Amino acid sequence: AQSVTQLDSQVPVFEEAPVELRCNYSSSVSVYLFWYVQYPNQGLQLLLKYLSGSTLVESINGFEAEFNKSQTSFHLRKPSVHISDTAEYFCAVSDEGFQKLVFGTGTRLLVSP
Amino acid sequence: DTGVSQDPRHKITKRGQNVTFRCDPISEHNRLYWYRQTLGQGPEFLTYFQNEAQLEKSRLLSDRFSAERPKGSFSTLEIQRTEQGDSAMYLCASSSRLAQETQYFGPGTRLLVL
Numbered sequence: 001a002q003s004v005t006q007l008d009s010q011v012p013v014f015e016e017a018p019v020e021l022r023c024n025y026s027s028s029v030s031v032y033l034f035w036y037v038q039y040p041n042q043g044l045q046l047l048l049k050y051l052s053g054s055t056l057v058e059s060i061n062g063f064e065a066e067f068n069k070s071q072t073s074f075h076l077r078k079p080s081v082h083i084s085d086t087a088e089y090f091c092a093v094s095d096e097g098f099q100k101l102v103f104g105t106g107t108r109l110l111v112s113p
Numbered sequence: 114d115t116g117v118s119q120d121p122r123h124k125i126t127k128r129g130q131n132v133t134f135r136c137d138p139i140s141e142h143n144r145l146y147w148y149r150q151t152l153g154q155g156p157e158f159l160t161y162f163q164n165e166a167q168l169e170k171s172r173l174l175s176d177r178f179s180a181e182r183p184k185g186s187f188s189t190l191e192i193q194r195t196e197q198g199d200s201a202m203y204l205c206a207s208s209s210r211l212a213q214e215t216q217y218f219g220p221g222t223r224l225l226v227l
Binding site for chain 2: 004006009032036042043044045046049051090092094098099100101102103104105106
């Protein structure tokens with residue numbers, strides 16, 4: 001069975017500071033990894049995904065995540081956060097058939113001035 | 114492309130009543146998924162359809178829950194004899210044949226069972 005662990009329920013950070021949101025997964029089969037973001041009062045949006053190839057994947061708004069097979073991790077990072085990045089971030093894993101996503105419990109990123 | 118839509122956005126009901134939610138996926142998306150999200154948790158998979166066929170159901174989906182996608186377009190999720198533990202956000206998502214790994218989520222239906 002697949003599972004995802006997000007150890008940090010909340011990460012407070014000041015604007016323009018770097019941030020890392022941690023995600024560890026467990027899977028007995030090939031993994032496909034995702035980060036979704038949920039802004040206040042909005043639906044889940046895909047931020048970035050790892051399917052194959054380069055282990056470093058980037059989003060259009062400056063986030064990046066690195067797939068680390070040996071550490072079974074897919075941490076999300078951003079070198080300089082903005083107030084507008086305040087949201088809940090969910091890490092998820094899928095199987096080869098993409099039949100379902102298994103989500104972590106989420107990390108709330110709070111960016112303050 | 115208007116995105117995934119869900120109706121209603123909010124529903125308050127009394128314990129024991131039946132409720133039905135509707136999801137309209139993105140046009141021509143062949144897969145449709147239902148998830149449930151409770152406070153402080155990530156979404157949990159309930160079931161999914163490929164076209165009109167329901168291919169997988171979670172054990173979370175008790176016999177009080179039923180989902181349909183009769184013509185392979187919109188889907189309904191019905192909960193019979195609601196219980197207070199059914200209070201949650203019900204999320205619908207869809208994905209296309211060419212990019213099945215990317216699920217697009219709707220805004221959700223928030224259910225409160227009194």
